[in-house]
Amino acid sequence: MTTNANLTADRPTFVTHLECSLTGERYEADVVHGLSKAGRPLLVRYDLDVVKAQVSRDDIAARPTDLWRWRELLPVRATADIVSLGEIETPLVPLTKSGGANVLVKDEGRLPTGSFKARGLVMAVAMAKALGITKIAMPTNGNAGAALAAYATRCGIETIVFCPEDTPEINVREIALQGARVWRVNGLIDDCGAIVGEGAKQGRWFDFSTLKEPYRIEGKKTMGLELAAQLGWRLPKAIFYPTGGGTGLIGMWKAFAELEALGWIGAERPKMFAVQAAGCAPIVKAFEDGVEHADRWENAHTVAAGIRVPRAVGDFLILRAVRESKGIALAVEDDAILRAVDDAAKQDGLLLCPEGGATLAAYRDALAAGLVAAEDEVVLFNCATGLKYPMPEAPNWLDRTQPIDFDRL
Amino acid sequence: MTTNANLTADRPTFVTHLECSLTGERYEADVVHGLSKAGRPLLVRYDLDVVKAQVSRDDIAARPTDLWRWRELLPVRATADIVSLGEIETPLVPLTKSGGANVLVKDEGRLPTGSFKARGLVMAVAMAKALGITKIAMPTNGNAGAALAAYATRCGIETIVFCPEDTPEINVREIALQGARVWRVNGLIDDCGAIVGEGAKQGRWFDFSTLKEPYRIEGKKTMGLELAAQLGWRLPKAIFYPTGGGTGLIGMWKAFAELEALGWIGAERPKMFAVQAAGCAPIVKAFEDGVEHADRWENAHTVAAGIRVPRAVGDFLILRAVRESKGIALAVEDDAILRAVDDAAKQDGLLLCPEGGATLAAYRDALAAGLVAAEDEVVLFNCATGLKYPMPEAPNWLDRTQPIDFDRL
Structure with a gap:
């Protein structure tokens, strides 16, 4: 019925195996996996030489513009297993006034x-x-719970979602409306994760926590694939990424390596800036301390709830990518986040989510500190629609039954 | 900086003139216009023979997939005047369970x-x-106010927006945050329109009410252009369109005529279903009464605020398109709207806005009445993200400090 061949055409796939991101130990493809024996995320590996021989970047560019155009670099084997709600390629929107002449969101x-x-x-x-x-x-x-609920419902998988008690009401409701059972818990996301882990150990469900199954990272890496294609098979000078669990940053770093192995981009890489909130900055602390793993951040708090992640199972992968890229991890205060959201909306007409605002705030700091130059092309990730978040009140009220003073409108 | 040639390449444009949608009287292009002398919307006309000679549908298909790929069928002459926040081609999402095997949103x-x-x-x-x-x-x-605020702010135009006092809080706030001055008014949208009209008469501002300037319809017609391109240069059997001011329905009908004149599609047309809420159904009443113009609907009320439009200046254009297409105008009750929204989310994982829900409810009625067949490919328009609208509460709460009864989760 749909004419989008990405969703209907059978295409070859090239997964060879999975491997432990810490030890390199090899795991079989096409069977259920959680973490590796070392308790670390598994990474999906492809036979990139064969991909290179069979598909060109021009083939990809000629397909409908969505996430599934990258099929040969994705793990899903059978076309019938594709689930879709319309995963469009997201646009790059210049943020000229509140960002700068070379800032894209x-x-x-x-x-x-x-x-x-x-x-x-x-x-x-x-x-x-x-x-x-x-x-x-x-x-x-x-937001992860909402996405899980929608896709799982669409293909008939049962879902149970746990969220911190102060999760925005809109998220809790959309999760429920989209068919999941959702529970508010008196704790933070890792407390919720402990409940999920316990239930999984009891064999009640499969654990879909960040990086605890191997395929979310493959989906997230399409951010890096898209960026290369959108910029004409080159990458920006710097990427500012709001970092909670860090799956996207890890995924993009993986994507760039795969694209280079395919000969679709060169060896140059963007500086990766892992952006956290000052009230929850475990990765920043580990980066500054020069260590490979981050300690749990106690008393985490920030208006940017999406990056309120006290402990990330992929901490070492985030830190490795940031360091290899010659980027840095940096933290921004809540007031700078809110100012950035306000500036982007009032000056450029673009409504960012707080986490997206954090990347603009971090960019401003990095520019002031000389970590990026004004002429560097940079990409900020606005990870969610700003419509899901609280906005300031707008109290003006006009009584049309009285004479209207047009001068004050 | 961006590599999207749609936004940077100079391309020829083909506007010849504008004409009154009622009398056919001709108006000059490239000067400021409101309504025609007859008080009716103006339609933009193009030299389609020259377009046909210079551009093919394959040329269009080869461009980046956004609204500006249709440049030769749009009124903007100078590339420098393009304003953009990333107008992607919207996806067609199958609604298999809550709709049917041939229903696309x-x-x-x-x-x-x-x-x-x-x-x-x-x-x-x-x-x-x-x-x-x-x-x-x-x-x-x-929603129109939010879009106006964002784009006008982006190019430095000052905006004043008036909305009914019960407009959803999220809309009022996003309009303000995006740089407009916004006023709540004790009345409906046509009462707000009267204030805008009075200020325009006083020379205080330009009146951007639906169809009172000629170009919104040109933007809305891209819905029809996209649909043809997405379906491989054919059209669906039926289109269900949530109808307030009706600009989109009028625009699509115009798009289909232009596409046929170009030879890019044939003479077949979808049945156009103009969907209204039972609590505000002036077009449905006029359709059923067999008249060309609709009376104002008194005491308008519906959960689908976007189609709560008591009087539409383009009423005769909506009715003409519906009748020419052998479609109908039909109204649905609020409870059927809410049930449709719930079903789409719970069964297909797709969150519709109430106006989108209205199209699903209307489709169900049309199917039951034999106005469409189950094997007909139909397109429902979900005109806005469901995230802007109230959702049912999700009250489950779990105390992690107590022993957890996993059986009840």
Whole structure:
């Protein structure tokens, strides 16, 4: 019925195996996996030499512009296992006034369920479907749960979602409306994760926590693939990425390596800036301390709830990518985040989410500190639609039954 | 900086003149216009023979997939006047379970500011910029005001927006945050329109009410252009369109005529279903009464605020398109709207806005009445993201400090 061949055409796939991101130990493809034996995320590996021989970047460019155009670099084998709600390529929107002449926002709020979480979850859910998983649980700060609920519902998988008690009301409601059972918990996201882990150990459901299954990262890496294609097979000078669990940053770094192995881009890389909130900055602390793993951040708090992640299972992968790229991890205060959101809306007409605002605030700091130059092309990730977040009141009221003073309007 | 040639390449344009939609009287292009002398909307006309000689549908298909790929069928002359926040081609999402095997939703909530209003306003604002207009006022039920604010702010045009006092809080706030002055008024959208009209008469601002300037319809017609391109240069059997002011329905009907004149599609047309709420159904009443113009609907009320439009200046154009297409105008009750929204989310994982829900409810009625067949391919327009609208509460709460009864989760 649809004429989008990405969703209907059978195409070859090239997954060879998975490997432990810490030890390199090899794991079989096409069977259910959680973390590696070392307790670390698994990475999907492809036979890139064969991909290179069979597909060109021009082939990709000629296809409909969505996430599934990258099929040969994705893990889903059977076309029938594709789940889709319309994963469009997100636009790059210049942020000329509040950012600068060379600042682009990748507006991820345009994806299904209004956030970049759709990229990871569409892939993870499709693989769960392929592997016969029928019940999934997940801890979430909101957007991941919404994406899980939507995709799982679409293909008949049962879902149970746990979120911190102060998760925005809109997220809790959309998760429920889209068919998941959702529970507010008196704790933070890792407390919710502990409940999910316990239930998984009891065999009640499959654990879909960030990086605890191998396929969300494959979905998220499409941010890096798209960026290369959109910029004419080159990359920007710097990327500012709002970093909670860090799946997207890790995924993009993986994408760039795969694209270079295919000969579709060169060896140059953007500086990766991992952006956190000052009230929850475990990765920044680990970066500054020069260590490979981050300690749990106590008393985490920030207006940018999406990056309120006290402990990230992929901490070492985030830190490795940032360091290899000659970028840095940096933290911004809540007032700078809110000012950035206000400036982008009032000056450029673009409504960012707080986490997106954090990347603009961080860019401003990096520019002031000389870490990027005004002439460097940079990409900020707006990870969700700003419409899901509280906005200031607008109290003007006009009584039309009285004479109207047009001068004050 | 951006590599999207649609926004940077100079391309020929083909506007010859404008004409009154009622009398056919001719008006000069490239000067400021409101309604025609007959008080009716003006339609933009192109030299389609020359377009046909210079551009093919394959040329269009080879360009980046956004609204500006249709440049030769749009009124903006100078590339420098293009305003953009990333007007992507919206995806067609199958609604298999809650709709049927041949039901597609065109998900307009993915556009900038989260609604299809972006299509009309991006065009109208670009033309205002081109024509040197510096101050604009508009009545809105919410989404149009948000789109106006965003685009006008982006190119430095001042905006004043009036909305009914019960306009959803989120809309009022996003309009203000995006740089407009916004006033709540104790009345409906046509009461707000009267204030805008009075100020325009006083020379205080330009009147951007629906169809009172000629270019919103040109932006909205891209819905029809996209649909043809997405379906491989054919059209669906039926289109269900949530109808307030009706600009999009009128615009699509115009688009189909232009595409046929270009030889890019044939003579077949979808049945156009104009969907209204039972609590505000002036077009349905006029359709059933067999008249050309609709009376104002008194005491208008519906959960679908976007189609709560008691009087439409383009009423005769809507009715003409519906009748020519052998479609009908039909009304649905609020409870059927809410049930449709719930079903689409719970069964297909797709969150519709109430107006989108109205199209699903109307489709169900039309199917039951034999007005469409189950095997007919139909397109429902979800005109805005469901995230802007109230959702049912999700009250589950879990105390992690107590032993957890996993069986009840």
